[in-house]
Amino acid sequence: MYFSDDEYSHEFIGIGIGINELDRSDPSFNLETESRAAMAVSSHDPAAKVLRRILERPGVQLGPACFDALSAKLIESAGFSYCFTSGFSICAARLGLPDTGLISYGEMFDHGLLLTQAVSIPIIADADNGFGNPINLKRTVKGFIRAGFAGILLEDQLSPKACGHTPGRKVLSRQQAIVNIKAAVDARSESGSDIVIVARTDARQAVSLHEALLRVQAFADAGADVLFIDALASVQEMRAFCQVSPHIPKMANMLEGGGKTPILTPQQLGDIGYKIVVYPLSLLGVSIRAMQDALTALKEGLVPPPGTMPSFEEIKDIVGFNTYYQEEKRYAIGVSSEGDISRDPSSGVRPQTLRVKVAGKDGFEKLDLRIPAGSLDGLTNIVPALAGVNIKELMDNAVEEIGGKKLLDFSDSMDERIQVFLE
Amino acid sequence: MYFSDDEYSHEFIGIGIGINELDRSDPSFNLETESRAAMAVSSHDPAAKVLRRILERPGVQLGPACFDALSAKLIESAGFSYCFTSGFSICAARLGLPDTGLISYGEMFDHGLLLTQAVSIPIIADADNGFGNPINLKRTVKGFIRAGFAGILLEDQLSPKACGHTPGRKVLSRQQAIVNIKAAVDARSESGSDIVIVARTDARQAVSLHEALLRVQAFADAGADVLFIDALASVQEMRAFCQVSPHIPKMANMLEGGGKTPILTPQQLGDIGYKIVVYPLSLLGVSIRAMQDALTALKEGLVPPPGTMPSFEEIKDIVGFNTYYQEEKRYAIGVSSEGDISRDPSSGVRPQTLRVKVAGKDGFEKLDLRIPAGSLDGLTNIVPALAGVNIKELMDNAVEEIGGKKLLDFSDSMDERIQVFLE
Amino acid sequence: MYFSDDEYSHEFIGIGIGINELDRSDPSFNLETESRAAMAVSSHDPAAKVLRRILERPGVQLGPACFDALSAKLIESAGFSYCFTSGFSICAARLGLPDTGLISYGEMFDHGLLLTQAVSIPIIADADNGFGNPINLKRTVKGFIRAGFAGILLEDQLSPKACGHTPGRKVLSRQQAIVNIKAAVDARSESGSDIVIVARTDARQAVSLHEALLRVQAFADAGADVLFIDALASVQEMRAFCQVSPHIPKMANMLEGGGKTPILTPQQLGDIGYKIVVYPLSLLGVSIRAMQDALTALKEGLVPPPGTMPSFEEIKDIVGFNTYYQEEKRYAIGVSSEGDISRDPSSGVRPQTLRVKVAGKDGFEKLDLRIPAGSLDGLTNIVPALAGVNIKELMDNAVEEIGGKKLLDFSDSMDERIQVFLE
């Protein structure tokens, strides 16, 4: 390491103080802080507001990464209070492509809309490096606000990635990285939003721990709400990170089975000083393995055994069929238990209707007729085959069913098919 | 049941013959058939061509349903020759919504593009009922051709779904259903495409087996390439279906753990007469269960154990990181083993370059300098700290590495950090 | 006509009163009204809030229809306080298709995002009939809220349009139409939004003026904010319309050169009782004519004469190049007039840097070097050709320029090209 731990912590604190002092004496910066405080009251981002409250809760807050609407829904159903996203998973699920700078702003924006419409818990977006220069980045922040995200993670990697992974070229200059966070803060302010800005640096691997600590301190001073250093290599480093701007929440990324950062328990992470802990790959990873296993069996024509997937009815419930059916009833026209609906033209319901269909021997419709239940006289003149049928009684017996019911289905002596429905 | 099995098979065959005779005497229909034959030669749909060849193979052909790019990739990797899609799974994954007529044409088109760009095996789209009247349906067919689908499944359900699920209202009239297939055939022809039209009827449940058999026969006569009756209720019914237009491939839908149709082995389905067999829910279902299990553990801060998900490196390989790295090398500039590249200005490579970075004690960049390896004289005048370093030797030892290498990283006596890279 | 003018006005008022009375006694309805009032305070839709304020202004409010981001920008620049959209124009511009039910929800949603991101004035969306049943309609309303619209126009036409334009089939039943408006109100409430619901009926042409008046009255009672009857055929009819629910704003559609409704002046429309007046086709129409004329000339190789289009510089200004340049300066790194920036690591600027490029006679780069302005000693050791050049003086003279400046560009005695930039 370039600086020893003793050195950096000392130096870091010194620089940190300097920056804070500067800020206090910078009227424009105070102004900005005030306008943000004012905004917190009249925020137009309910999702951001909820996320900010989560950040104020005691204890670490766990957030698995979703990558599509379904995984977001499952996270919400499992009781998590927010969702993370990872560009890695989204590139994989949406495009089947590696997370190497291929996905563009427009695609991430589109995907974001899909995620946020699916759940009511707040979602933190992965915005890579903002997809270009500071003006591109501002467009990205404003777009992600419009997409309904509650938070946005911005990193200081270079993009488009140059060919060749030279260590020294992976991150923006520190100044550029800070300007980017300032631009993000400006974009938030210009949008009248209160989106949570999670500032990430990749400088730990690209440069040094020292540089990474300097950067997150500067990000905090520039207005970031949550700090994150990618790929910290030890608990000692994690502790050093959590000492930066102690009042600013820190994020830990538990890269399942592959990262440089030790996998710790939420309790351990909380003790170190982290506030939010995200799991970027779990849901993607277990889905891949489960699909691979299922495909191996399907090659032999074997469908997944019952224990390995929910029943069709369970799946239907998960994706909202039952909610849909309830909505159907809510806006159904034609059945009512609210008394005499004929007096309420705005009630959204209508009296029972009888529908009679007659099909000829050749299968073709001959008649399709709807009659209000109160106007059944003369029906047998049109459909003689119904003579003798006690329609009223059939209807009374059927009255409890919602959504229509087939009362009769028979062939008459002419081999015509007669069907009677209550609608 | 309205017709007994004995009745329907007799009547069905009679009607089937009549329609075939009609077609033979209809010059416009022959013309259409001819133009389609001509098109097969100069087809603009390589994907459709591949799918048609698969349909000509002996034996049943299995196709799991994908719902995003990743699941499509996994199906391809597992060795399947084609993918099915299911609107059910796509609604679930993309939107977290039930498959109740909520997803619109534009969204399915967008999603289709994501699927087809991810794999090279042909994909059969689920186009619901074509999203409206016959002209909407034609737009849908043309759009799905443009989206790169090899096949398109069209059903005869009503849409938008009326409130209430009355049996008699679920399907279009037979005439309308047939007109729709004709419109699809017209759209294909007008696009100069050879997309495989899979005609599905829902009339088995909505009306009767008899009606369903009549419909698929008529669909075949109208130009459908593959036939499908949803929700056949017995092996006997499946046999009856496979006797319709014996030269036209039949599709079976093995609704995993929830449908009315018996789950049979591929061998059994092949013996009955099916050509393609699809598994609409397996991948979605096992993913849901795996995610649910993972989320239960994550609530306790437990990441998935190693056996339940691939390693990070495996996942990276699945989504194409290694392919990306190969592409990077293919188009890399700056390192070459092909001899004297300086004589080849179009070779896409450049001579080795030395990069020297100097950072002051305060962490700020003081110098960032690139020099062609052939112009190193005078370097120590600029960076005195390099005096005495045998740069040439460092470079020679490093020459085999691709993508740049850090040769040196040290602090000089002024506490300035000096880094030297070979690019 | 079914009712004479004298009859309908009398009857309408009677029914209107009845409905109002009903509402007053309906506690659930009052509750809804109250929750809406509460929402107006904490609204998450600043755009909707602005539009509501516009509706409260005295006098008629004019709103041309935009169809893309550019036309929206021009409307804003011309000083209008809000934009209308027309599905007709959007179908034409986005798809080149007629407005006959071809465009789907997903496409309209995507297009809506493009319009709303372009301007800060509120935009009223054209949502056709909500794209399906009441649950589709609710999804549409929620989606359009998310897309950033301030208002949403919903009509009671049938969709997908049946083949054949029978007069009696054009509109939903009145009950269904009212349920739809209720569903829209519910969707707004569930979204925590205050989007302005503009309820349109097409019943004037499809059924009768009487039916149209009954419908808009019921729409108002169901929670619509603005009322609109399409294709009123006379000033007398317009007056009758404006007498419905006098406290609810009325919208007039001035279909330029083609509609059934008389084209009146804003003054006249205001006197009749209208609040907002929209011009659905003007911008699309004049664009078409202008493009047709330009294409006729281009066929002969004649570019548009100066008077017929803005200069390139004017166009660049209209689409925001100058705004972009200001943003560039705002986030530029490298030049500062704020004093000694080297002491401010978070200032977003960096000290002046000198860049020296040397290209060989063959055109290939030999050297590309950046040196902080304070470390120029030794430069001539690397680039002997610079010996004798007073770099300092060049830099001092250049200091006022923003964004970098070429200081030198010359060939040396070896025919190598030397360029020096100040960055």
Place this chain on the structure above:
Amino acid sequence: MYFSDDEYSHEFIGIGIGINELDRSDPSFNLETESRAAMAVSSHDPAAKVLRRILERPGVQLGPACFDALSAKLIESAGFSYCFTSGFSICAARLGLPDTGLISYGEMFDHGLLLTQAVSIPIIADADNGFGNPINLKRTVKGFIRAGFAGILLEDQLSPKACGHTPGRKVLSRQQAIVNIKAAVDARSESGSDIVIVARTDARQAVSLHEALLRVQAFADAGADVLFIDALASVQEMRAFCQVSPHIPKMANMLEGGGKTPILTPQQLGDIGYKIVVYPLSLLGVSIRAMQDALTALKEGLVPPPGTMPSFEEIKDIVGFNTYYQEEKRYAIGVSSEGDISRDPSSGVRPQTLRVKVAGKDGFEKLDLRIPAGSLDGLTNIVPALAGVNIKELMDNAVEEIGGKKLLDFSDSMDERIQVFLE
């Protein structure tokens, strides 16, 4: 200028020959050329094929730039054989943003799909610099092939645009620029496509004419189909350009009223040696002016006078209403002039149906009944008010009308409204 005209032409030819010789001796390159020749026969890009034929026509070929579906349609209607696009116009129309690297790949792809679906003439896409590194660029080329473009213009500008417009930083290195064109050629080949690659250099302004000429020569050698140097400053420079690789078509960009390149007539451009001539701003420019003028008048409530826009009927025809109506008839069910349709179950038509609607005095539907025209007996039992009406005669008189007709609409003695339609 750095090189005199005499020098560059001599030097350029020398280098050009060298590259050609290299290519001839490079078997992999020949292989590629051959596979491309083979592909031309079995091309999967009919649009590209048409564009290649246009390039082989004698004389210059004019192509205005479209920016949305409507402008593309108007270009096609005006008789042009192909469309250009300009990123400038698309950014303006789609986003209301300047063409400064803000629009992303995903957005351009989406927009491309809108353009290509609207017309049958080939369209040349503006792909900027390919949106990133060579692998991004390959994704862009493959995506634009999938979007249906016939040609793709690729430039060698840097992106994302750095802050500050320093001349020396605007273009990629020559080697990188050449690698990009090679990558584009590879992407085309890997897609099995024959898309026309238009290689553009911005080096004329960024570096020198000499550099620009070197680049386009190298682009041609790398497989580009059409060459373009942006911002040539004189006829002399244009002549020098057209002497490069004489067999490769050259493109001229007639930037209307603002560029550095002289505006010449098609005849003059053809004489110089150009093959295709594009007009990037005309349609956007005249639309802006026309809209500005219309908005000035609308501020006063004045709609555009008749001469300045087409009539509503003309506009409807332009966007395809009449085509839609024809399609409606083509797939209409219910009316036929082809004889006894009842014998043809697949004819897509159905017998005439009578629809009878009865509304009570309160405006609510009491009956809605459809009866095949052959089953009218007994109708008056259900609707006594029809007693005495000669329905048959009414139907016979109405039979020629398409799409349904209202036969009757009256109130009976009970003040119920009776309507009879023929469907």
